[in-house]
Amino acid sequence: MAYKQFILVCGGTGCESSKADDIFKELHAQAEAQGVASDVQIVKTGCFGFCEKGPIVKVLPSESFYVEVKPEDAKEIIAEQIVKGREVKRLLYKDDTQKERIKTEEIGFYQKQYRIVLRNCGIINPENIEEYIARDGYAGLEKALFELKPEGVINELKIAGLRGRGGAGFPTWRKWEFTRVVKEEQKYVVCNADEGDPGAYMDRSTIEGDPHSVIEAMTVCGYTIGANKGFVYIRAEYPLAIERLKIALRQARELGLLGDDILGSGFSFDIEIRLGAGAFVCGEETALLQSIEGNRGMPIPRPPFPAVKGLWGKPTVINNVETWANIPVILTKGGAWFAKIGTETSKGTKVFALTGKIKNSGLVEVPMGTTLREIIYDIGGGIKSGKKFLGAQTGGPSGGIITEEYLDTPIDYESLTALGSMMGSGGLIVMDEDDCVVDVSKFYMEFCVDESCGKCTPCRVGTAQMHDILDKITKGQGKVEDLEKLEKIGHALRRAALCGLGQTAPNPTLSTIKRFRQEYLDHINGTCRSGKCKDLVTYSIDKDKCIGCSLCARKCPVNCISGSKADKYTIDASKCIKCGECFTACKFNAVLKK
Amino acid sequence: MAKMTLDQLRKLREETKGEMTRRETEGKEIQVIVGMGTCGIAAGAKDAFEAIVKAVDEHKITANVVIRQTGCMGLCHVEPTVEVIVPGMPATIYGKVDAAIAADIVRKHLVDRKLVSGHIYDRPAIDIVNK
Numbered sequence: 001m002a003y004k005q006f007i008l009v010c011g012g013t014g015c016e017s018s019k020a021d022d023i024f025k026e027l028h029a030q031a032e033a034q035g036v037a038s039d040v041q042i043v044k045t046g047c048f049g050f051c052e053k054g055p056i057v058k059v060l061p062s063e064s065f066y067v068e069v070k071p072e073d074a075k076e077i078i079a080e081q082i083v084k085g086r087e088v089k090r091l092l093y094k095d096d097t098q099k100e101r102i103k104t105e106e107i108g109f110y111q112k113q114y115r116i117v118l119r120n121c122g123i124i125n126p127e128n129i130e131e132y133i134a135r136d137g138y139a140g141l142e143k144a145l146f147e148l149k150p151e152g153v154i155n156e157l158k159i160a161g162l163r164g165r166g167g168a169g170f171p172t173w174r175k176w177e178f179t180r181v182v183k184e185e186q187k188y189v190v191c192n193a194d195e196g197d198p199g200a201y202m203d204r205s206t207i208e209g210d211p212h213s214v215i216e217a218m219t220v221c222g223y224t225i226g227a228n229k230g231f232v233y234i235r236a237e238y239p240l241a242i243e244r245l246k247i248a249l250r251q252a253r254e255l256g257l258l259g260d261d262i263l264g265s266g267f268s269f270d271i272e273i274r275l276g277a278g279a280f281v282c283g284e285e286t287a288l289l290q291s292i293e294g295n296r297g298m299p300i301p302r303p304p305f306p307a308v309k310g311l312w313g314k315p316t317v318i319n320n321v322e323t324w325a326n327i328p329v330i331l332t333k334g335g336a337w338f339a340k341i342g343t344e345t346s347k348g349t350k351v352f353a354l355t356g357k358i359k360n361s362g363l364v365e366v367p368m369g370t371t372l373r374e375i376i377y378d379i380g381g382g383i384k385s386g387k388k389f390l391g392a393q394t395g396g397p398s399g400g401i402i403t404e405e406y407l408d409t410p411i412d413y414e415s416l417t418a419l420g421s422m423m424g425s426g427g428l429i430v431m432d433e434d435d436c437v438v439d440v441s442k443f444y445m446e447f448c449v450d451e452s453c454g455k456c457t458p459c460r461v462g463t464a465q466m467h468d469i470l471d472k473i474t475k476g477q478g479k480v481e482d483l484e485k486l487e488k489i490g491h492a493l494r495r496a497a498l499c500g501l502g503q504t505a506p507n508p509t510l511s512t513i514k515r516f517r518q519e520y521l522d523h524i525n526g527t528c529r530s531g532k533c534k535d536l537v538t539y540s541i542d543k544d545k546c547i548g549c550s551l552c553a554r555k556c557p558v559n560c561i562s563g564s565k566a567d568k569y570t571i572d573a574s575k576c577i578k579c580g581e582c583f584t585a586c587k588f589n590a591v592l593k594k
Numbered sequence: 595m596a597k598m599t600l601d602q603l604r605k606l607r608e609e610t611k612g613e614m615t616r617r618e619t620e621g622k623e624i625q626v627i628v629g630m631g632t633c634g635i636a637a638g639a640k641d642a643f644e645a646i647v648k649a650v651d652e653h654k655i656t657a658n659v660v661i662r663q664t665g666c667m668g669l670c671h672v673e674p675t676v677e678v679i680v681p682g683m684p685a686t687i688y689g690k691v692d693a694a695i696a697a698d699i700v701r702k703h704l705v706d707r708k709l710v711s712g713h714i715y716d717r718p719a720i721d722i723v724n725k
Contacts, residue, residue, distance in 0.1 A: 041708055
């Protein structure tokens with residue numbers, strides 16, 4: 001006996017509390033009552049996201065996605081769908097915003113994600129080239145070599161409107177065209193896989209899950225611009241990605257998709273891997289090229305841009321992993337298909353590594369123009385443990401924090417820059433009320449101080465100065481004038497630093513001073529709302545509430561809590577390390593945090 | 595580390611019975627696909643993989659099952675993830691698959707043709723290539 005249909009009832013905590021259990025029982029009862037219990041299996045699942053529209057019920061194989069289901073709907077779901085095979089239309093999820101954005105045949109599909117870059121991730125075996133080929137792999141290369149020719153490839157990219165996914169958003173076709181038109185015997189193609197933002201792992205996952213998409217795209221680029229040599233610059237901290245890339249390169253060579261006379265076209269191309277030592281500045285293109293050449297990874301002034309004078313002084317196209325992974329699809333499906341997805345100025349999709357205080361962390365890919373609210377609440381399921389949303393950091397140490405009031409802004413390159421943040425490579429860190437924005441700004445600035453290569457004075461000195469001031473503020477020793485100083489140094493840094501690292505380093509600080517000025521002032525006045533800044537927090541025990549259970553004293557790692565059942569307990573503030581263990585342990589709210 | 599993990603996976607395949615037939619998809623109806631990006635492996639995908647191989651052998655369905663690896667499915671919060679494709683049933687993604695759940699999946703889903711409650715997650719997006 002096999003079931004013909006399956007009803008999935010969301011068993012995430014959000015849906016559980018909104019009667020998912022009653023729905024589950026009622027569906028069982030109705031299936032029994034209507035005599036179809038042997039045709040349908042009803043199971044509970046993990047969280048589906050969309051928690052605000054819960055409880056969610058999904059019916060397979062019809063893929064019907066029902067939202068805000070009530071126990072009394074069970075009868076109709078069984079009677080209509082299971083018995084008669086008709087969807088219960090009134091319960092189906094409707095999303096009007098998405099219809100405007102994706103004008104492809106997928107209209108009306110409930111999912112917010114749309115996977116172009118990650119099309120093969122989690123589907124194919126990345127170590128088997130045949131599986132990649134089976135899914136249109138190397139069809140883009142074929143088309144480029146035998147149909148489009150170099151001008152045609154550039155034209156498709158132009159129609160597609162693809163812009164660099166590394167952060168700055170420069171039109172890819174233009175970059176390629178600059179290099180193509182230069183008359184030079186030797187040119188190079190480079191893949192920037194030096195992903196270094198804290199919290200970002202989009203590029204690693206792409207190479208680990210689908211290495212051939214990068215290889216194929218680089219080969220197409222080589223053919224287009226007239227290069228026969230490519231380099232993938234990838235950090236040594238990514239051993240699995242490197243291993244899979246090596247396997248992929250070997251398999252591509254074996255099948256003649258790399259090497260001499262590719263597919264009998266007369267075009268030859270090969271790719272080498274170069275390992276980076278994990279310096280953040282090497283993600284900057286000129287520093288990266290220096291590093292490939294064997295020099296110390298330091299940026300050099302632009303212009304000349306790498307497109308004209310790059311690796312070993314030769315014209316070089318350098319794109320980031322995500323940009324590359326888009327290209328085979330653009331060629332097979334056409335630039336016009338790609339241009340239908342996204343917003344007016346930003347086409348296609350963007351991959352985000354959604355992390356932090358989010359219920360469902362994950363690697364997500366959404367059409368440009370999706371709002372942060374959709375990513376955080378519909379895909380991510382909202383904030384963990386019901387805390388209040390504080391802000392979302394995009395672009396890592398180069399980006400800024402986006403607050404509640406701007407969550408409905410459709411995401412693209414321009415809108416994020418207008419908000420004082422940036423697309424960056426795609427780290428998206430969600431913060432809740434337990435996080436302190438001053439502390440977070442200090443963290444990012446510390447990162448920039450560590451990672452600054454030291455070549456230019458504005459960055460070397462400016463980031464250190466800003467960090468010192470932020471450190472002072474988190475210790476309660478700041479002055480109101482310090483905010484002005486931070487802004488002044490920050491603006492100078494933006495204009496004067498040699499490369500993107502320094503130019504964007506002040507972003508987290510400047511954006512938080514703008515959006516959370518009061519929090520900075522509170523710190524200057526000696527309080528930290530979240531308690532993250534330890535110098536500004538003191539723990540004490542309310543004797544009226546303390547019952548003398550001794551739990552706090554037993555949890556204290558430095559034994560600074562003493563007392564007895566009769567005398568109640570006290571904290572010796574001079575020894576306290578402010579770890580907060582006592583505060584978390586106390587069941588009677590007797591430990592006070594101020 | 596990663597290199598070692600992959601070597602171990604290969605060794606694992608060689609050591610288990612029906613090794614030659616397991617590599618050929620032809621004639622096999624059931625596919626079990628384990629998400630093996632760095633994060634998945636760190637979360638215990640290797641244990642899940644081993645448990646699946648073991649359970650498939652115990653139920654003597656080796657000749658009918660292909661066990662494969664893939665990259666990240668994107669469901670970071672529920673790693674390790676495993677997709678099961680059985681003819682006549684919807685393709686299903688399971689999350690938080692430890693060795694015990696893996697054995698459950700083989701017994702219930704592969705043998706009894708029933709979904710395993712509590713560990714099913716949604717595929718994050720439609721497939722733009724094969725539709």
